[in-house]
Structure formats: structure tokens, C-alpha cells
Amino acid sequence: MKNLYIAITCLGIILAGCNKYLDKKPDKSLVIPSSPADLQALMDNNDVMNNNRAAVGEGSADNYYLTDEDYNSFYRESSKSLYIWDDDITYNDFPNDWSRSYDAVYYANTVLENIDKVTGGNTGDYDNVKGSALFFRGCSFLTVLWGWAVVYNPGTADKDLGIPLRLSSDFNETSVRASVQQGYEQVLEDLRQAYMLLPEHALHAMRPCRAAAFGMLARCFLSMQAYDSALVYASRALALQAGLMDYNGLDSLSNAPVPLFNEEVMTALGMIQSSNLYYGKIDTVLYNSYDKDDLRRYIYFTSNADGSHSFKGNYNNSGYYFCGPAVDEMYLIRAECEARAGKTGDAMDDLNTLMVKRWRKGSFIPFAAGNADEALKIILSERRKELLFRDLRWADLKRLNLSPQTAVTIYRRLNGTVVSLPPGDLHYALPIPQQVIALSGMPQNPR
Incomplete structure (x- = not known):
């Protein structure tokens, strides 16, 4: 197995379809596993499989801002370019968010x-x-689709440029961009096969379970605006795992108040550590939207000397921001889908089941809505407040921008200038690393 690890490590740093690195390939006799345990050991490498999710989406979203001082101090141009939605991003050669995503695919x-x-x-x-x-593999492809492809649009998805769907470990195969439709179909196929094979309960939260596969399917369908299917799979996930933490029992004064591997976590996934998120301050309008009796105001945030606030409500309780499927997310997916289906009462019941666990005991007044549109507005607001820094906001912006009722323009204020990103802008599909474009011949995302 030691030789297997060495071989995989050497191979895993290769950009998809990059022949330049073929000389690094070791003798094939060294990479042949002999037992299921050998293969399980690869899946248990959490640095590659769990805590290796691209952070470019959350880094591009509007949950945070950077001060001029912090932005100007960054030595990585990629961090600066990502923040202002630049036409081009000069990614690190290795590793970077793109190559790390395909590391997990290779494994x-x-x-x-x-x-x-x-x-x-x-x-x-x-x-x-x-x-x-x-x-x-399905999770990795979905992350790449959210970051580097345009939003799923049923009318154009079969023509829109998607991502390379690497389905073989043979890196002699040149990468080509499948369509967005093909990309989402592959994600759905992988996750559907996964839930039929995975156990109902995993031995450890770092390993996937059936509820997690259902949860990722709900996520995928939500980002495709297939709300009926998202509702089905969120319900199936909750049928297996529905426990919620009561935030009244958490220590809001702690620097890491949310317990690791808590009862809401279906499978622990984490984003790559990011300077943007580490130094980011919480958007002030977002912070001020939390009621004084909403315990998330104290569990999620810490106050800084300058009056700003930083995020501390990480379900991973580490430098890797949690982005795996969780029970709270499933309640919010189901509530949103119910509201969109006109089931206002069911939608508010699901929302209130979650919210009563988030507010100071004795202070919570259940949310009420007079109609489905009002319910949807409340649920989308609480979704953002509950699930920030989980690599969901960027995908949410992309899908919600398809509707005039929920579309927003987001802004960066930096060094005396204002940069805006309007709904449907081409910059919502991030530029693919130029090395990949040069070596594979794939078309770049237009600007």
C-alpha cells in the first residue's frame, strides 16, 4: 500500500489532460491495489477526498468583504482577481482549486x-x-460545474459549455468540455448509484452515507431549478437523519462554538483554505439582518476591534470551511421547494422546525406567511443567513438570478472604486486556469 500512496500522490497533482507531466508516472506495477481495504484507504484520505473542495465560489460570493488594507496585502494575484471578478485569474501552478478538484476525481x-x-x-x-x-466524484463534478460553468438553464444546457468529465484515470486522454447538460446528468448518475451502494449509517462522518447522497442529489436538483425532485431527495435525506442542534446549548463565547461531527452533519466535506475567506469580514447588511434574539448572531460571528465581524460558525471546527450536506440545509431545501409548489403551510412548518433551534429560548415567534410568494421570500432570506460560508451562495445567486423576482446585483467596494456583477453576467462562470486551456485546447469561458 505504501507504493500505492506514493503513486497516487505523484499522479494526483497532474492537471486533467496535461501530457507535460507524463514523465512523473511510476511503474504501473506499483499502483495495483489488491483488496477492498486498499481502495478504502484511498477514499479515507481526507486531505484529498473531504477537505479539498474548491473555494472559488464562496470567494466570489457576497457574504463577505475585504478591507483595502487586507486586499492590498495579498501576495497571490489569484485571490485579488477572484474577489473583483476579474477577466482572468492567474492561478497557482500546483495546487490550485481546479487541480485539487480533479485530484478527488482521479482517486x-x-x-x-x-x-x-x-x-x-x-x-x-x-x-x-x-x-x-x-x-x-459526483460532489467534485458539481463543485466544478458551480464554479467554472454557466448556470443550468433547461433551454440552453445541452449547448452551454460545461466541464471536463474525467471518467478514467488515464491522463493520456485529453480533456474536453462536455455540455452543462451532460455535466449535471453525470453528477446525478454518480449520486444515484452511490445511494444504492452506501450504508444507511457510515462508520465515521468523514465517510459518505446514504443520507449524504440523498442530500447531494437535493442540492444538485435545487441548482438545476428542478424543485419537485429536490423536494423528494431532501425528504429522503431527512427520513434518515433529521436531528438538529439546539443553539441554546452552544457556547457563543467560544472561538469555535459548533461541535465537530455534530448531529446535523451528514458527511464532513471542507473547502480549501482561502485567504479571501480567512480575512473576509461579514457583509454588514447581512450581519444586521440577524435579530438580537437570533443566536446565530453570536454563534456564527465574532466581533473585531474595528467594529466588523468575522465568521466562526464553521461546522468543521477547523480551517476547512464546512461544505458538506447537513440537516439544516435539507430543511431549507424542502421548505423552499414546498413554497414554490404553493404549499405555504408545509414550507413554514419546515422553516420553523429549524428556526426554533436557532433562537433564544422563549423568544421565538414562529414565522408566518400569507401566501407562497411571501413564504419563499422569508425562506430564501433565512437560507442565506443559515448556510453562509458553505459554498452554496454562489450557486444560489446563479439560479436565483434567472428570475427577476429574486435577481440581485452584487458589489465590491475597493480602493475608492465600486465593481458590480449584474445578474446573468458572463463572469459568473469563472475563468479556467490558462495552463489547462493551453495544454488541452479547451475553449475558455467567454468574457
Whole structure:
């Protein structure tokens, strides 16, 4: 197994479709696993499979701002360019958010290609490792779609440029961009296969389980505006895992008040550490939208000397911002979909089930809505307030901008200037690293 790890480490840094690095490939005899345990060990490498999610979406979103001083002090041009939605982003050569996303895909493909070749173990071992590989590959593809492709639009998705769908560990295969439609279909196929193989309860929160696969399907369908399907899978996830933390029991004075692997976490995934998020201050309008009796105001944020606020409500309780599926997210997905279906009462019931656990005991007055449109407005507001810094806001902006009722223009105020990003702007599909474009011949996202 040691040689297997060495080989995978060497291979994992390769940009998808980049022949320049073929000389790094070790002897193939060193990379052949012999048992399900060998393959499970690859899936248990949490630095690659769990805490390796691209942070470009959250870094591009409007939940935070940077001071001029912090922005000007950044030595990485990529961090600066990302913040102002620049036409081009000079990514680090290796590693960067793009290559790390495909590291996990490479590991998953290695498992899927070898699962029928290894011996030993039992049926459960095989199912778990194969289901894990499909889960992680689907999650990685979805992250890349959200960052580097345009929003899913049913009318144009079959023509819109998507992402490379690497389905083989053979990096001699040149990467090509599939359509957005093909990308989402692959994510759905991977996650559907995953839930049929994964156990109802994983041995550890770092491993995927069936509820997590249902949760990711709900996420995917939500970003496709397929709200009926999102409702179905959010409900299926909640049927397996529905526990909520009562924030009244958390220590709001702690620097890390949210327990690691808490009962809401379905599978622990984390974003790559990001200077933008680390130094980012919470958008002041967003912070001021929390009521004084809303405990998220104290659990999620810490006050800075200059009067600004920073985020501390990380469900990963570490430098890797949590972005995995969780129970609170499923309640909000289901509530939104119910509101869109005109089920105002059900929508508010789901929202209030969550909110009563977030407000100071004895102070919560259940939210009420006179109609479905009013319910949707309340739910979308609470969704943003509950799920900030979880790599969801960028995808939410993209889908919500398709409707005039929910479209917004977002802004950066920096060094005396204002930069704006209007709904539907081409910059919502981030530029692919130029090295990838040069080596593969793929078309770049237009500007």
C-alpha cells in the first residue's frame, strides 16, 4: 500500500489532460491495489477526498468583504482577481482549486477501475468503497460545474459549455468540455448509484452515507431549478437523519462554538483554505439582518476591534470551511421547494422546525406567511443567513438570478472604486486556469 500512496500522490497533482507531466508516472506495477481495504484507504484520505473542495465560489460570493488594507496585502494575484471578478485569474501552478478538484476525481476513478479486480472482503466492503468513489466524484463534478460553468438553464444546457468529465484515470486522454447538460446528468448518475451502494449509517462522518447522497442529489436538483425532485431527495435525506442542534446549548463565547461531527452533519466535506475567506469580514447588511434574539448572531460571528465581524460558525471546527450536506440545509431545501409548489403551510412548518433551534429560548415567534410568494421570500432570506460560508451562495445567486423576482446585483467596494456583477453576467462562470486551456485546447469561458 505504501507504493500505492506514493503513486497516487505523484499522479494526483497532474492537471486533467496535461501530457507535460507524463514523465512523473511510476511503474504501473506499483499502483495495483489488491483488496477492498486498499481502495478504502484511498477514499479515507481526507486531505484529498473531504477537505479539498474548491473555494472559488464562496470567494466570489457576497457574504463577505475585504478591507483595502487586507486586499492590498495579498501576495497571490489569484485571490485579488477572484474577489473583483476579474477577466482572468492567474492561478497557482500546483495546487490550485481546479487541480485539487480533479485530484478527488482521479482517486475516485482509480477505485472504480479497480473495484472488480481486487479480492477479499465482503459485499458490504465492495459496496461501500464503490459508493464512496461515486459520491466523491459526483460532489467534485458539481463543485466544478458551480464554479467554472454557466448556470443550468433547461433551454440552453445541452449547448452551454460545461466541464471536463474525467471518467478514467488515464491522463493520456485529453480533456474536453462536455455540455452543462451532460455535466449535471453525470453528477446525478454518480449520486444515484452511490445511494444504492452506501450504508444507511457510515462508520465515521468523514465517510459518505446514504443520507449524504440523498442530500447531494437535493442540492444538485435545487441548482438545476428542478424543485419537485429536490423536494423528494431532501425528504429522503431527512427520513434518515433529521436531528438538529439546539443553539441554546452552544457556547457563543467560544472561538469555535459548533461541535465537530455534530448531529446535523451528514458527511464532513471542507473547502480549501482561502485567504479571501480567512480575512473576509461579514457583509454588514447581512450581519444586521440577524435579530438580537437570533443566536446565530453570536454563534456564527465574532466581533473585531474595528467594529466588523468575522465568521466562526464553521461546522468543521477547523480551517476547512464546512461544505458538506447537513440537516439544516435539507430543511431549507424542502421548505423552499414546498413554497414554490404553493404549499405555504408545509414550507413554514419546515422553516420553523429549524428556526426554533436557532433562537433564544422563549423568544421565538414562529414565522408566518400569507401566501407562497411571501413564504419563499422569508425562506430564501433565512437560507442565506443559515448556510453562509458553505459554498452554496454562489450557486444560489446563479439560479436565483434567472428570475427577476429574486435577481440581485452584487458589489465590491475597493480602493475608492465600486465593481458590480449584474445578474446573468458572463463572469459568473469563472475563468479556467490558462495552463489547462493551453495544454488541452479547451475553449475558455467567454468574457
